[in-house]
Every structure is written in structure tokens, then in C-alpha cells.
Amino acid sequence: SEAPVLYDVSNSVATITLNRPKALNSLTTEARVELLDALRRAASDESARVVVLTGEGRGFCVGQDLREHAEQLASGGSGSTLSTVAEHYNPIAREIARMPKPVVARLNGVTAGAGLSIAMLADFRVAVESATFTTAFAGIGLSCDTGASWSLQRLVGPAHARELLFDATPIKADRALELGLVNTVVADDQLDATVDALVARLAAGPTAAYAAMREALMFASTHSLDESLDFEEPRMMATGATEDHSRAVTSFLAKEKPTFEGR
Numbered sequence: 001s002e003a004p005v006l007y008d009v010s011n012s013v014a015t016i017t018l019n020r021p022k023a024l025n026s027l028t029t030e031a032r033v034e035l036l037d038a039l040r041r042a043a044s045d046e047s048a049r050v051v052v053l054t055g056e057g058r059g060f061c062v063g064q065d066l067r068e069h070a071e072q073l074a075s076g077g078s079g080s081t082l083s084t085v086a087e088h089y090n091p092i093a094r095e096i097a098r099m100p101k102p103v104v105a106r107l108n109g110v111t112a113g114a115g116l117s118i119a120m121l122a123d124f125r126v127a128v129e130s131a132t133f134t135t136a137f138a139g140i141g142l143s144c145d146t147g148a149s150w151s152l153q154r155l156v157g158p159a160h161a162r163e164l165l166f167d168a169t170p171i172k173a174d175r176a177l178e179l180g181l182v183n184t185v186v187a188d189d190q191l192d193a194t195v196d197a198l199v200a201r202l203a204a205g206p207t208a209a210y211a212a213m214r215e216a217l218m219f220a221s222t223h224s225l226d227e228s229l230d231f232e233e234p235r236m237m238a239t240g241a242t243e244d245h246s247r248a249v250t251s252f253l254a255k256e257k258p259t260f261e262g263r
């Protein structure tokens with residue numbers, strides 16, 4: 001059978017594709033391990049300047065595979081199955097959060113549970129209009145994981161975060177857009193063109209600056225203005241020392257379009 005997670009790099013874009021379309025790309029243990037590997041690979045892959053997370057078929061990802069989960073509950077009890085949060089889901093969340101390059105969630109369809117949590121840690125979410133979204137956890141009596149408690153309220157605010165966590169009824173893409181859960185909603189046949197244009201722009205951008213922005217935004221989300229100023233300063237020094245920066249300043253003054261090489 002085909003690998004549950006595919007990894008491909010072209011035009012400086014690493015694409016990680018969840019590849020269990022019949023189960024809407026729900027995550028088995030094998031898929032979680034492979035997703036984590038793919039994320040680590042993308043982080044250190046010097047040929048990749050942008051990372052795209054997407055799914056095959058009509059689902060992006062519907063979180064934990066509940067068939068596998070039911071088998072594990074039946075054989076080992078809840079303690080052993082939920083160790084996957086520490087073993088897989090948390091490392092997956094941290095790997096996305098720390099990715100030293102922009103991450104784009106290409107939401108090709110249904111997005112639920114840990115699948116939504118994963119998407120919420122990306123920098124950009126582009127969704128098709130047929131996609132539906134649910135935190136799903138409450139529907140099966142679980143709390144939340146993969147950073148949803150952190151990311152959801154930052155995206156949609158505390159009141160809507162509560163609605164979306166306590167009520168697992170799926171919402172449609174237009175509502176997700178209205179809430180700020182996704183950045184962009186496009187007609188299903190426009191997904192490729194929209195994502196391709198976005199990632200081409202990001203791949204041609206100042207990769208080192210993007211990495212520093214990601215760190216600074218993450219830091220600032222839990223620190224004071226004073227602390228954030230101190231955190232920004234060495235990153236401005238570091239990006240100020242890149243070739244991308246000096247070349248772009250020269251280009252600006254020459255009224256030319258800058259080219260960024262990512263260093």
C-alpha cells in the first residue's frame with residue numbers, strides 16, 4: 001500500500017501530503033510518525049524555502065484515526081493510547097511552530113480534530129469553499145490537543161474559541177473565513193493556482209527574515225512589549241547582516257526589483 005505521508009520538493013517548496021484519502025487522511029500511528037519525520041526533513045532541507053501541508057482527496061485531515069484508536073482502547077485502555085499526545089502530537093505541533101520557514105496549510109477539504117490543530121499552527125490557511133471545519137474533540141469526549149487551546153483563541157478570539165471547542169458541529173468555509181480561522185477561501189478549482197502563487201512569492205522572499213519573524217511572533221504572543229523589543233533586536237541585527245538585506249537595499253535605491261536568495 002502507498003505511504004501515508006508523501007514528501008516532495010520542487011521550486012524550493014517542500015510539499016507534505018497526507019495520503020490516506022479513503023479515511024479523509026485521518027492519522028494512524030504510522031502516519032503520525034511519518035508526518036513528524038517529514039516535518040523534520042522539511043525544517044533541515046536546504047532546498048526548501050517554504051513548506052506546504054496538504055491532503056489527498058476530499059479531506060485535508062480529520063485528526064486521529066478513530067478505527068485504530070478504537071482498537072487501542074479495546075486492547076490497552078486509555079492510558080496507553082493517549083501517550084500518543086506526548087509521543088507524536090506534541091512533537092508535530094512543536095516542529096511546525098519552530099519551522100524556520102513559512103508554512104502554508106493548503107486545505108483541500110474536511111479539516112477536523114488534530115487536523116485542524118495542525119492547520120492552525122501554519123502561517124497561512126487557504127481553503128476550498130467545499131471544506132468544512134470542526135475541532136471534533138468534544139464530539140468524542142476529549143479535551144483538545146496539538147496546540148488548539150493556544151492557537152484557536154489567537155485566531156478567532158476567546159468567545160468563538162469556546163463555541164468551536166464546546167460544539168463540534170462542523171462549520172462551512174465561509175463561516176471559517178468570517179471568524180478568521182482561515183485566511184482565504186477559493187473555488188475548489190482555484191486552489192492550485194492560489195496556493196502556487198502564494199508559495200512562489202514566499203519561496204522568492206527573504207527566508208531568513210521570515211524565520212526570524214516566525215520566532216518573534218511566537219515569542220511576542222506570550223511576552224510583554226519590553227521583552228518583545230529585546231527579542232526583536234538581535235534578529236534585526238542578524239537579518240541586517242544577510243546578503244538578502246544588503247542586496248535589497250541596493251535594489252531599492254536603483255529602483256530595481258530585489259532578488260532574495262534566502263541568506
Ligand code: T3D
Nearest residue numbers: 023024026062063064065066067081082112113114136170
Ligand atoms: O490518543 C489520541 O488519539 C488522542 C488524540 C486525538 C486527536 C484527535 O484528532 S481527536 C479527533 C478525531 N477526529 C474526529 O473525531 C472526527 C471524526 N469525523 C467526523 O466527525 C466527520 O467524519 C467529519 C465532520 C470530519 C466529516 O464528516 P463528513 O460527513 O464530511 O464525512 P464522513 O462521512 O463522516 O466520513 C467519511 C469517511 O471517513 C467515513 O468512512 P466510511 O463510512 O466512508 O468508511 C468515516 O468513518 C471516515 N472518517 C472520518 N473521520 C475519521 C474517519 N475514519 C477514521 N478516523 C476518523 N477520525
